[in-house]
Amino acid sequence: MTPLVWLVTGATSGIGRATINEIISRGDKVIASGRNVERRLGGLKSDNVALFELDITSSIEILEQKVQEAWGIFGHIDVLFNNAGMSSMKSVEESDEAFTARIFQTNLFAPLTLTRLFLPLLRSRAASLVSDINRYPITIAYTSSAAAWTSLPFLGTYSASKAALSSYVETLHKELRPLGIRCVSIECGGFPTNLGQPRSESDTAFGTEGTSLPDAYGPWLAEVGGMFMGDPMKFMPGDLAKVGTAIVDVVKKEGAVSDKKWVGRVLLGTDAYESVVQKCEEMVKVAAEWKAVSFGTDREEAFDGKTDKRYLKFTSIVEGEE
DSSP: OOOOEEEESSTTSHHHHHHHHHHHHTTOEEEEEETTHHHHHGGGOSSSEEEEEOOTTSOHHHHHHHHHHHHHHHSOOSEEEEOOOOOOOOOTTTOOHHHHHHHHIIIIIHHHHHHHHHHHHHHHHHHHOOSOTTTSOEEEEEEEEGGGTSOOTTOHHHHHHHHHHHHHHHHHHHHHGGGTEEEEEEEEOOOOOOTTSOSSTTOOOTTOTTOOOOGGGHHHHHHHHHHHHHSGGGGOOOOHHHHHHHHHHHHHTOGGGTTSOOOSEEEESHHHHHHHHHHHHHHHHHHHHTHHHHHTTSOTTTOSSOOOHHHHHHHOSSTTOO
16 A cells, blocks of 8 residues: 555654654654654654644644645645644633633644645545545544543543544544545543643643632542542553554554444543443433433424434444445
């Protein structure tokens, strides 16, 4: 297969760095982007690795220019991996507009903007290929989180941003699949990354500035925080090298996923799998217990106890895949 060209945001550490290492090892080309990228990844630069300064929260004018510059580095891009993100623990009561806006701008609005700006180019690229799309994937991938399904106390803003992102990706995949572009939300459990830590030497750990949690939350925060502080690695079971391998496997449909049907949402990590399965099982149980109430809101002349299969086809996350 012809080497793919990737653009990875947030490539300077964590999941992004692990993924570009794996991309390089597979012989693909990568545009590794982030803030201060030359200083942080300078040793990786080669004919197949381009370093690209990019702050995804920049203005639309800057991003429009950056998209054109990035596309011109290798002449095209096959995989857009929207990986950059941020997190912080705060109660909902403390989460003022500035805090909420920054989380959502980084985790949701910036990836949406980059996607929208790249789509005309990616659609043209997909239309120009004569190869089977399953062998030559044009893909838009996103790093999301199991928290999109299972919010923890004091992570409500982060979880809401990731839930919105995963829902968006699910819809985007349904819109773009007929055009030869695949989309996937990589929903990760706990991995030892810098998420929630300062983004540069001049930053504080985001969300710690001016924290004044009301005393009423103290015992509950102590229980939640204590769970993580007592043995942090127990709640971050993921291996960064393995997550990089898994992400590249998913996109290229190689290795352990070579025989899998494409889906728009993929869970990575034992904790992601178990917490999401628990949530789905609980939701099915709750929905069944409340079924009479749900059905009781239909118009009498419309009620037949069944939803039109055409509607269910479009809401399914697996229906109609290859």
